[in-house]
Amino acid sequence: MPDRKSKRKKPGIRILYLLSGLVVAFLVYFFSVAVDHPPKVEDLSLVKINREKSGDSVLFFGNNWLRRSESGLWEMGVEGDPFERGLAFGKLTEELLFYQETAFIEQIQELVPSKGYLKFLKYFTAWFNRNLDKHITDEYKLEIYGTSFSCSSLYNAIGSKYQRQLNYHAAHDIGHALQGLNMVGCTSFSCWGDKSEDSTLLVGRNFDFYAGKKFAENKIVCFCKPTTGYKFMMITWADMIGVVSGMNEKGLTVTINAAKSAIPFQASTPVAILAREILQYAGTLDQAFAIAAKRKLFVSESILIGSAIDGKSAIIEKSPHRSDIVFAKTNQIVCANHFQGEAFAQDKTNLENIAGSDSKYRFDRVNELLQEDAEIDVSDAAAILRNRYGKDDRDLGMGNPLAVNQLIAHHAVIFKPEKLLVWVSTSPYQLGKFVAYDLNKVFSLTPAEIAANHEIYTSSLTIPADSFLYSKDYLDFAKYLEMTGKLKAYTQTGTPLPDSFEISYIRCNPQFYQTYSNLAGYYRTMQEPEKAYRYYQQALSKEVAGQNKRNEIRTMSQKTEKKIQHAHTGN
Numbered sequence: 001m002p003d004r005k006s007k008r009k010k011p012g013i014r015i016l017y018l019l020s021g022l023v024v025a026f027l028v029y030f031f032s033v034a035v036d037h038p039p040k041v042e043d044l045s046l047v048k049i050n051r052e053k054s055g056d057s058v059l060f061f062g063n064n065w066l067r068r069s070e071s072g073l074w075e076m077g078v079e080g081d082p083f084e085r086g087l088a089f090g091k092l093t094e095e096l097l098f099y100q101e102t103a104f105i106e107q108i109q110e111l112v113p114s115k116g117y118l119k120f121l122k123y124f125t126a127w128f129n130r131n132l133d134k135h136i137t138d139e140y141k142l143e144i145y146g147t148s149f150s151c152s153s154l155y156n157a158i159g160s161k162y163q164r165q166l167n168y169h170a171a172h173d174i175g176h177a178l179q180g181l182n183m184v185g186c187t188s189f190s191c192w193g194d195k196s197e198d199s200t201l202l203v204g205r206n207f208d209f210y211a212g213k214k215f216a217e218n219k220i221v222c223f224c225k226p227t228t229g230y231k232f233m234m235i236t237w238a239d240m241i242g243v244v245s246g247m248n249e250k251g252l253t254v255t256i257n258a259a260k261s262a263i264p265f266q267a268s269t270p271v272a273i274l275a276r277e278i279l280q281y282a283g284t285l286d287q288a289f290a291i292a293a294k295r296k297l298f299v300s301e302s303i304l305i306g307s308a309i310d311g312k313s314a315i316i317e318k319s320p321h322r323s324d325i326v327f328a329k330t331n332q333i334v335c336a337n338h339f340q341g342e343a344f345a346q347d348k349t350n351l352e353n354i355a356g357s358d359s360k361y362r363f364d365r366v367n368e369l370l371q372e373d374a375e376i377d378v379s380d381a382a383a384i385l386r387n388r389y390g391k392d393d394r395d396l397g398m399g400n401p402l403a404v405n406q407l408i409a410h411h412a413v414i415f416k417p418e419k420l421l422v423w424v425s426t427s428p429y430q431l432g433k434f435v436a437y438d439l440n441k442v443f444s445l446t447p448a449e450i451a452a453n454h455e456i457y458t459s460s461l462t463i464p465a466d467s468f469l470y471s472k473d474y475l476d477f478a479k480y481l482e483m484t485g486k487l488k489a490y491t492q493t494g495t496p497l498p499d500s501f502e503i504s505y506i507r508c509n510p511q512f513y514q515t516y517s518n519l520a521g522y523y524r525t526m527q528e529p530e531k532a533y534r535y536y537q538q539a540l541s542k543e544v545a546g547q548n549k550r551n552e553i554r555t556m557s558q559k560t561e562k563k564i565q566h567a568h569t570g571n
Contacts, residue, residue, distance in 0.1 A: 038145045038162040039138060041083050047149055051091045054451040064088035065450045071426045071435045074218060075456060077445075079225035082139045086146025086241065089222075094150040096218050096238035101155060104168070107212035122158060128266055129167050135269040135296065136166070139228075140276065143241045144169065151239075169242050170270040171211075173299045185337055186257045187362050187404050188304045189370065189384070190313035193331035197377035203306040203313060203415040204381040205255040206430060207235070207244055210408040219411055221424055223442050229280035231443055235411050235424055242272025243279050249439060250283040251308025251417035257335050259300040260353035264320065268298040275303060285310050285325070292316045293323045300349075304335045308417035317341050332370055336363040356548035358401040365391055365404055378414055378423060379463060385412045385430050386466045390543055397512025398477040401545040405430060407477065423463060431469040436461035480508035484518060491522045513542035517553055524560060529567070533560045 051061040059066045062084075066076045076092060078085045090097060133141060144165045151161035158164055188205035196202050210216075218237060225231045234246030247253045254275045274295050282288040288305045297318055306313040315326040317339045324343035326333075337359035344350045354360050368391060369384045370376065376384075387404045390396040399407045412430030414423040420439040426432030435457040442456055450456075468474055483505045490497060502519060509515045520535035536557035544550040 037133075038148070039141045041142070041145070046084060046087055055453055058451055058453050059092050060447065060451070061088045061091045063447055064092060065447065066092035067450065067453060067456075069435070069455060069457065071433065071457065073424060073426060073435065074220040075223075076220055077223045077225070077442075077450065079227075081227050082142035083146045085224065085226065086143035087149060088146075089143075089238075089241065090147035090150030093220070093238040096220075097147075097150055098152045098154075099218060100215065100238040101152065101164070101168075103214035103217075104171070104211055105155065105158075107215060110212070125167060126159065126163075128264075129170060130266065132166055132170060132267040132270075135267070136169075136273055137277070140241065140273055141166075147239060147241065165239055168239055169272055170267055170298075173267070173270050173297070185358065185362075185401050185406060185408075186255075187366060187385075188255050188257060188335045189333065189366050189381075190304065190306050191332040191370065191376050192312050195331040195370075195376060197375040197380075200416060200418040201251075201306055201308060201311060201313065202376060202378070202381060203253050203255070203304070203417065204385050204412070205245060205304070206385050206404065206406075206409045206412045207255075208406055208408050209244070209410050216410045216427070219424075219427070221437065223439075224280075225443070226280060230283065231439075232279045233422060233437065233439060233442070234276075234279065235413055237410075240272070241276065242270060243275040244272055245411065245413045246275070246279045247306075247415050247417060247420070247422055247439070248279050248283075249420070249443065251306075251420060252279065252282055252284070252288065253304075253306035253313075253415045253417055254279045254288075255304045255335075255413075257302040257304065258337055259302050259317070259319075259339055260337070260349055260357065261299040261319070262349055264298040266298065268296040268320065271297055271299070271301045271303070278303070278305070283307075283309055285312075285314050289314075289316055289323070289325045292318055296320060300339070302335050302337070302339065304333070306415060306417050311418075315340065317344060319344070319347075332367075334363055334366045334370070336360070336366070338363070356546055356551075358546040358549075361391070361402045361546070362404055365402075368392075369404070378416065381414045382412075382423070382430075382434055382463045385414075385425075386468070388468070394543060395511045396543045397509050397515065398473065398480065399509070399514070400512055400543065402543060421458075421461070423461070426465075428469070431466040431474075433465045434463035435459075436463075476508045480505070480512075480515070483508060487518055487522055491525050494526065496526075497522070511542060513539040513544045513553070515539075516542070520553075520556070520560075524556070529560045529563045533557060533564060536560060 051059050053059055057068055064078045066074065069075050078088045145162055148161040148165040151165060155164060185208045186206055190203040192201040193199060220236050222236050223233045230248040230250055232246055232248035234243045243254055245255050256271050256275050274292060278288045278291050282291055285305055285307045297320055300319040303316040304313060305316060313333050315333060315335050317324045317326060322343050324341040326341040338354045339350045369387060373380050384404060388398060390402055396402050407429055409429045412425040421436055423434040423436045425434050438458050506515055516535045516539035520532045520539060523532035536553055539553050544553065
């Protein structure tokens with residue numbers, strides 16, 4: 001006689017088998033789409049070739065080279081087909097690749113200290129970027145694949161070498177989709193005609209992508225001679241073949257500025273890869289817009305394009321769903337982190353960004369600075385990029401996102417496209433000297449001339465370092481950053497502040513609202529609401545970086561005030 005009890009179990013067992021099968025099927029599907037498969041390369045013989053050292057410091061891989069300038073900048077030349085370029089990039093920068101990846105991972109761990117959440121983010125990122133390679137052309141996948149051969153195996157737990165390299169190219173996009181991390185907030189501008197000192201096109205930009213101090217230590221000025229498209233230069237770092245700032249041999253410049261985006265559901269084309277394609281294949285504004293229009297981004301971005309052929313600049317504004325191009329009505333144009341064109345005039349996300357963020361303030365400030373001189377030259381452009389003050393020269397405190405110079409810049413750059421001249425800032429931030437490169441000269445250098453290890457920048461065109469770098473204020477700012485790190489540690493561990501810490505901390509940066517907000521956060525954690533409330537109020541008395549940030553501080557202040565009232569009433 002059949003066991004009735006076992007019969008009753010069968011439906012439950014069938015459901016369990018079904019669920020198990022679904023889980024297995026999901027995992028198979030997950031890993032089939034989430035793990036990026038590298039492109040196929042028939043001949044990998046170049047991988048076995050080692051780089052060579054010439055003299056004390058110049059490295060060669062074939063005709064590709066890397067050297068360290070006395071300015072502190074790394075300078076590199078790469079050429080050939082996509083895989084060879086990528087392989088050369090990786091071989092020449094192997095130590096820098098490891099340092100860069102370590103610095104980036106350390107910054108992520110600092111921002112997200114929970115190991116459990118980091119593990120979740122690993123799988124989320126893999127899932128989110130599951131179709132990333134479908135939105136990158138074969139040329140750039142081959143180049144990234146070539147670079148990946150020189151990556152360290154130490155971080156294979158995060159992902160394969162190729163997968164990590166591919167995903168890092170979307171870091172800028174993810175960073176500005178999560179603007180609460182304060183990783184991005186760039187400013188750029190351009191002028192020409194009667195607004196330019198010599199009537200030719202001039203472009204200036206700050207690249208305010210912050211991923212920790214170590215991340216910005218090894219900037220690379222890369223000069224590329226691809227087998228297809230135009231020769232170009234870009235300011236980059238090890239593991240980044242995409243473009244954030246660059247100029248090609250036709251005098252077309254590309255700089256990218258993040259705009260506020262809705263939270264994306266999956267990756268598309270990283271903006272740095274789009275910018276690279278424009279720089280390599282466009283010679284005019286129309287050609288640049290045509291390339292931008294055919295690519296789908298997963299975040300919103302403004303791309304300032306300067307064109308020697310057109311004799312002016314324009315801004316390509318692009319969201320995941322729309323593209324627009326904005327032309328100036330005068331001989332100057334300014335780009336911050338919001339859209340200006342008609343296509344986004346009624347866009348809710350853009351309007352909220354203008355009303356709530358620091359973008360419009362910086363936009364207005366650059367326009368104000370441009371009006372201080374009838375004509376702008378390269379030195380004027382550097383002064384604008386270095387400006388630390390607010391509207392009407394108000395003291396914002398040091399490091400305020402309302403300032404053009406937020407003291408977080410990875411680099412600043414100035415272009416004179418019609419003369420193929422580019423000035424690149426040296427560390428720290430944009431405060432060090434700007435060194436000038438003449439692309440006509442650099443692209444004509446032979447391997448023998450590179451091996452001679454002479455400086456390749458044009459020293460006579462150097463813009464001196466900012467005098468602020470040698471001031472007491474700068475020393476105070478350095479001390480402020482150090483003390484901010486300590487305050488964060490004290491807050492996390494609940495450690496009492498050392499004697500006179502507060503007084504010293506405030507003296508380092510007394511006009512910056514964040515000084516007081518940081519102290520308020522500490523005392524709120526320490527269950528001392530009266531002190532926290534007092535510091536929140538002091539923060540609100542300063543120039544706060546946008547209405548959203550002011551509302552955030554005000555909300556915390558109100559919550560703290562209620563806590564004080566409850567303590568006094570005993571409720």
